[in-house]
Amino acid sequence: MTLVGTSRWLPPEEFLANEPQWNRRCEYVNGAAFDVAKRDSVHDRIVENLTKALTPLAEKCNGRLDTSGVKLRVEAANAYYYPDLLFTCEERRADPVVYAPELVAEVAAANTLGVDMREKLAAYRTIPWLKEYLVIQIDSRQADVWRRSAKGWNCVMYGVGGPFRLESLGATLSVDQLFD
C-alpha cells in the first residue's frame, strides 16, 4: 500500500479558524477545502468594470459591495465561497464573513464555469436573502441573470448588445460595458 496522503472530514469551524494562516485563499465545501481558481487580467477587468458601475448604486441604498475579499457562508450547502462580487445590506462583522447577500456575481472562465453554473448556482439559490445571481461568461461574452420570482428562480441570458437590469440594485448594465 502506498498511501500518499489522507484527510479526514474538515469541520467548518476548523476551516474558518485555519484558512487565514494558509497563505492562499480556499473555498470550503462540506468537509473539504479547495484552492480558489487562478484569475487572469480579463477576469479582473470585468470585476473592476462591474464594481465601478455598481458602487454609486450600492452607496445610495446603504449597502456595500465586496469583491473577492470576504467569504460568503452558505448554510444549506455547508460551504464558504469567495464570490467575485457581492452586494449586501447586513452590518459589517468582526469576522470577514457575509451571510445575507442580495446580489452575487461570478465572472466565469473555462476553469470555473462548471463550478459557477452548477455547484454555486445550486448553493446560492438556497440563500433566503439572495435576489439575483449574475454569471458573466468570458468565453461566450454573455451575462446570465438568475432572479428569484414568486414561482422560483428563472434565468435570462444576455449577449453583446442591448442593456440588462439588475433589480437588486436598480442597475442598468450592458455586456459591452463589462467587457470594455
Next chain:
Amino acid sequence: MGVAAARHWISPQEYLAGELTAEVKHEYVDGEVFAMVGASRRHNRIIHNLILRLDPTARKRGCNSYSTDLKVRITTANAYYYPDFVVACDKADRDEYVIEAPALIVEVLSPSTEAVDRREKRVNYGKIPSLMEYLTVAQDRRRVEVWRRGDEGLRVEVYESGAFRLNSLDCEVSLDEIYADVEGL
C-alpha cells in the same frame, strides 16, 4: 434588449423523458440540465480497465457494474448524474434507466470536469446512503483519490502507486491495473 434566451426550471420528469430521445446526454441538478462532452482516449482506456478488473469481482458478489450511460439519482440533491463507472448491489434497485443505490462510483477526471467531480459530485454522491466509496481517477498522471464514508462524512485517501482496498467489493486494486496501457502513464 440583447436577450439571448430565457431558461426555465425543468422538472425531473421532464428531464427523464427528454433523456430518452435527446441527441446528447445531460446531467440534471435541481431544475437545470447540463450537456455532457466527449472524452479522450486515455479517459476511455481507464474506464475499460476498471470494467475488466472490477466487473468479474462485482458479479461474483451478486452485484453489477455499469459505465458512462446509466444515470445515478441523488434524491436529496434532486440530481441525476452519469458516472463513468458504477457498481450496484441492491436487488431492489431495478429501474431500467436509473440507479438509486450504488455501492461504488468512479469518475475519471478531465480538465473540464475535474472541479465538478471533486466538489459538487463528491458532496452529492456522499448523500447516497448506500455509497461506500467514491473514486476520482486522474488521467494526466497516476493518482487515485479514494473517498470513503466515515462517521462524520467522506474522508479521502490519496494513492499514486501501489494498491488500495475497496471495501464495497472486498478486494484490492492496484494502480498498475487501473493505468494498464494508458499512454504515457
